[in-house]
Amino acid sequence: VQVSALDGVSFSIERGELVVIVGPSGAGKTTLLNILGGIDTPTSGHIWMGGQDIASFDDRRLVQYRRHDIGFVFQFYNLVQNLTAVENVELASEICKDPLDPRKTLEQVGLGHRLDNFPAQLSGGEQQKLSLARIFADRTPFVLLDEPSSALDPIAEYTMFENMMRATEGRSVIFISHRLSSAVLADRVFLMDGGTIAEIG
Secondary structure, eight states: OOOOSSSSSOOOOOOOHHHHHHTTTTHHHHHHHHHHTSOOOOOSOOOETTTTTTOOOHHHHHHHHHHHHHHETTTTOOOTTSHHHHHHHHHHHHOOOSSSOOHHHHHTTTTGGGGGOOOOOOOHHHHHHHHHHHHHHHOEEEEEESSSSTTTHHHHHHHHHHHHHHHTTOOOOOOOOOOOOGGGGEEEEEETTTHHHHHHH
C-alpha cells in the first residue's frame, strides 16, 4: 500500500518570516520539515531553499546544506549524553561558519546556571532549551523546529518565543506545534491536513 505523506504541497516563505505549522497527527508536518531539512528525499517536485533546488542534491551536497544552511531542532532533542550542556553547544558551534558564544547562548535560554550539567541531569524542559541553544548559537539562514515548546509550561514557552525571535532575527523560521497559542507570534500559520496545506492565514 502506498501512502502519500505529502501531496501537492506548494508554498513560499520570505526571508526573515516566522511560520507556524499546525494540524492533527499524521497530517504530514514532520515529513514536510524533514524534506525541507534535507533529511528525507521527495519522490517528485522541487524544494527551492535560498535559490537552490535541494531535491536535486547528491549526498555530499546535502551534508553541506544541512551543516551550513539549516538549523534543526528535533522533537526528541538528540543531545549527546556524555557531553555537558556547554559542550553540546560547543560541538554544534564547531561546524558553523560564524557561531555565537556558547555560554552566552545558554544564558539567553535560561541555562546559564546549568553549563556543566549533563543532559540526564536536566529536566525535559531544560533539555529542550539546550537543543534550542545549539540552534541559536548557529547563524544558518533557515531554522526548522519540530515541537520546540512541547515540554515547556506556558510562561517558559512565551519566554522561549521571545528569545527565539531575538536569536533568529533575519532568518527564516518554520516550526511545528500542536498548541494554537504558538501561533500568536507567527507571521503566518499553515494548517496541514491529510498531507496537504489546507489553509494559510
